Amino acid sequence: MAQDIDIATFTKNRTSDIKVRLIEEYGHTYIDIRQWTVARDDCFPTAKGVRFDAEYFQGLQDAVDTLARHLRCTNETSNTELR
Numbered sequence: 001m002a003q004d005i006d007i008a009t010f011t012k013n014r015t016s017d018i019k020v021r022l023i024e025e026y027g028h029t030y031i032d033i034r035q036w037t038v039a040r041d042d043c044f045p046t047a048k049g050v051r052f053d054a055e056y057f058q059g060l061q062d063a064v065d066t067l068a069r070h071l072r073c074t075n076e077t078s079n080t081e082l083r
Contacts, residue, residue: 003024004021004022004023005021005022005023006019006020006021007020007021007022008020012035014038015037015039016035016036016037016038017035017036017038017043018033018034018035018036019033019034019036019043019045020032020033021033021034022054023051028053028054029053030051030052030053030054031052031053031054031056031057031060032049032050032051033049033050033051034046034048034049034050034051035048035049
């Protein structure tokens with residue numbers, strides 16, 4: 001059995017983190033993006049998240065790139081309006 005790989009962790013609030021992980025299971029590699037509950041010195045995964053086959057990574061990357069461009073445009077417009 002292969003080891004799961006933590007790719008990134010983002011703090012959502014003082015009791016929750018968002019984790020991006022690579023998971024190998026049943027002979028497949030999955031991308032898992034999930035909210036984890038932080039309790040004392042331990043973390044527990046919640047049902048809030050998504051897991052999909054790593055073969056869809058390129059589609060996810062394209063979507064995130066499009067989202068980043070959209071957010072930059074939105075922020076540039078907001079900054080212009082504030083002046």
